[in-house]
Amino acid sequence: MYRTIKIPxxxxxxxxxxxxxxxxxxxxxxxxxxxxxxxxxxxGGGWITKSDLxxxxxxxxxxxxxxxxxxxx
Numbered sequence: 001m002y003r004t005i006k007i008p009x010x011x012x013x014x015x016x017x018x019x020x021x022x023x024x025x026x027x028x029x030x031x032x033x034x035x036x037x038x039x040x041x042x043x044g045g046g047w048i049t050k051s052d053l054x055x056x057x058x059x060x061x062x063x064x065x066x067x068x069x070x071x072x073x
Contacts, residue, residue, distance in 0.1 A: 054069065
């Protein structure tokens with residue numbers, strides 16, 4: 001179980017917009033992971049491995065590789 005604590009946060013509008021853009025990109029990465037997993041399952045009857053998924057996603061997004069890895073997991 002996760003607990004969420006709300007804390008006040010202030011930033012410039014450009015920083016807030018950048019954070020929203022990164023959040024949208026994270027959603028895109030997740031959707032691509034799901035799409036690839038379904039494709040591999042339909043193609044071969046088995047799920048894609050973590051290493052294969054990582055190879056498929058490597059270098060596609062302008063985020064740090066560990067960020068993509070965290071979303072992928």
